[in-house]
Amino acid sequence: MRRLADGRIQFEGPADVPPVALSLSSTAFNRTGDWRSREPVFGDLTPPCAAACPAGQDVVDQVRLLSQGRVREAGQVVLAANPFPAITGRVCPHPCTAACNRGKMEGPVDIPGVERALGDLVLAERVELPRSPETGARVAVVGAGPAGLTAAHYLGLGGCEVTLYDRSDRPGGLLSAGIPPYRLPRAVVEAEVARALRPGVRFAGQRWLGRDLEVEALSREFDAVLLAVGRHAPRRLGVPGEGASGVVDGLELLSAREPPLAAPARRRAVVVGGGNTALDCARSLRRAGFEVTVAYRRGRADMPAFADEVQEALEEGVALEDWLLPAEVVTREGRASALRCLRARPGEPDGSGRPRPVPVPGSERTLDADLVVAAAGEELDRGGLPESWVERGRVVPGPAFAGRVLAIGDCAGAGGTVAHAIGEGRRAAAALATGLGCAAPATNLLAERGAAPEVAGFERVRPAWHRPAVPWARGREDAVLRRQDEREVRLGFTREEALREASRCLACGTCAGCELCYQLCPDRAVVRGAPGAYSVDASRCKGCGVCVEECPRGALALRERGGA
């Protein structure tokens, strides 16, 4: 066989013909892409976990990097949105897990467990984000709870000089004063708060708005002021006898440095409320040796407390009585001796969608109590705030201060979890930083790495391509043992367990560089790149859609061919 100069093939007789049809020349000239009417578009979507995260974390990226053992990089991803992963890994109710697409397969990824392990590793390995050069801009942040801390941290990182004021002599707000150590160990709070303050934040404690500070003066002294004073004024029970000795406020009880051990001999407590504060009070009192009953005015399913916490309280021997309305604190010699209640029945739904409790006349129930804890919610403490700045219980700075004074977090009516406060704090920092000439933190991490806002729901996932993997249950400390001290109730992952659990992440809507599109393309039209940087060779792609149909994570879509 000879190949002539003009491309012709010449055989020297029939014996020279090969046994099968064979071409050794390239078929690259064959522009099969001219056939296409549609073409694939490579592009990440927003994973449902990230869409659900009130803090706006890039959950998939942090979990993926951890699954590969890349702790420092995973730490940088999480710290870009959340300065407190070891805290949120413990106390956030994690709406991300409820949204996890793996939940429709073998069970959702234990994102809190993974985040907690990552947060602890990041502390141990001292991962921190670099601070931008100082700009001279000065910002005051009032309130060192999660919202104020987050804002102060990102403003400090961006080059501001931040003064962080708080009533307490230590920073942390509810993190240290409102969440008991068996849910959130003090050492974890102290370590993460210390790291958050390191880039240019000066903490000034025992400074009260209205007593030591005044907003208008602050706004003159600083380039900007952030109000993050939270909500911690106790909501009164509003019943006779509530001024008696032995009636205490829930947050006060939790923030006391020492548990109330000086209790009378009978040691019975009734906690009024159904939120996390009520449950935390009940559990702390249980640890101090009290018999505890939680009295809640609606049904158990209506309780605002996290379901896990209700479960743990019951395990620890807390009694729960629902549909009870406090009517009177019964006193003896000026001390509380019982809480008289009326039974309630569910009425019409209120604004929250839950049934309004309607008292049942003549249905009394009296609970013996040496200690009555009012933990039925908190209100804004208006102390030191201009009268006109409070609208419907929320702080709204006056128009003359627009852009210079912002209110964030619980006092501004944010969603109520630590993650919401973190999200608010970071967005406020971003809004201020740009105007102050400082580097701004990311407001939308997903958009910054090119992910579209469309959420990659379960219909975009191809379960058959994912190796089945059951969740690794973390469990809790034994209920009897944990009642005896303040050990952490929920167990954590070891590093290896966290990596394994992280590897269950489907990376919904996120190119993981799995190569399936490249391998399955009948025309070899997929051009490989780094994960997320794949593309299609339009001159070859016939628009068959195999890559789109088979992408295990929905990081590909088909569109009509554009142009001529």
Next chain:
Amino acid sequence: MGEDRLLTGNEAVAWAVARAGVQVAAAYPITPQTSIIETLASLVQKGISRAEYVPVESEHSALAACIGAAQAGARAFTATSGQGLALMHELIHWAAGARLPVVLAAVNRALAPGWNIWADQNDTLSQRDTGWVQIYCENAQDVLDSTIQAFALAPRLSLPVMVVLDAFFLSHTAEPVSVPAPEELGGLIPTWEAPWRIDVDRPKAVGGLVGPAEYESMRAKLAAAHQAALGEIADLSDVWRRRFGRGVGLIDCHRCEDADEILVASGTAASTAREAVDDLRARGHRAGLVRVRTFRPFPAAALRAVLPVAGRVAVLDRNCSYGASGIFCQEVRAALSGVRDSPPVHGFIAGMGGRDVTPRTVEAAFQAAAVAEPVPEGTWLRE
């Protein structure tokens, strides 16, 4: 050393596939083939075979998968029966035309309608003209040896090989079988290195358009490969006899040297005929038997060397080419055509759809051939 095992014909296929070091198996379930793949799966589970199984949605896809694997140089295997083989037909042609060393175990099964899962050779004989080597087995040992030999032959010749066994009489009946140890097969099964093997380091396109002259050349080469296969099969059977002390190549002759009358048969019917011939010999008849083991390439020269000593030849077919005669009968007649003083060839059709072929059936064929002139369309023997 090898070991003796009690194996059905289907299990013997699976053991042979394992011993041959198959890398890719793709098949679709159909009775009576299914237990081949099931046994192979259990051999993979036990670590005796390292074959990768490709799940497919039809027999057409099963052979397509094997064709792809073989084209890339993998040792590929599939198995089927009856309707499944019919569904593969297009790709049966492709495998041979592309000169790929695929091995297929075909468990003979009658074609529908009416539905019938019993032994009948019309399914494999319908694939007669596709360019595949076809070997018809007599017993489970023959099945095992033939399957291993198929993997030895296919890459030497760049031809696909079909190993054929009767439904149930062979596929589901257990016999003692000597299974060679892997080291006893050393050097027998070569790696396929044809220039048209696809290879990422040497890009090429296969199966493209060719003109009439080139096509004719390619097909002439396919025919020539079959002629070469006659010698390869005979050589391989010599190797087998030296290594294992058993086996035949193209044909198997029993008491033919001084025979007046010779019966030609294939598959398990030949086993029955062997007993019948011994019986007739004991009663003074000079009967003989030729078993055709290799049907494609057809061993015309070997038959020409044996059959003319007899006064007459009877061919027993478990198949029928409707409108002509039994298919082996046609082939024997064609092989003897032009041979001076060649004996008359009588055709008999028996055992279709799984009917038993008994010693009495064989005797009836000998008796009928002794008293009547041969008829072109053959005679149906039905008890």
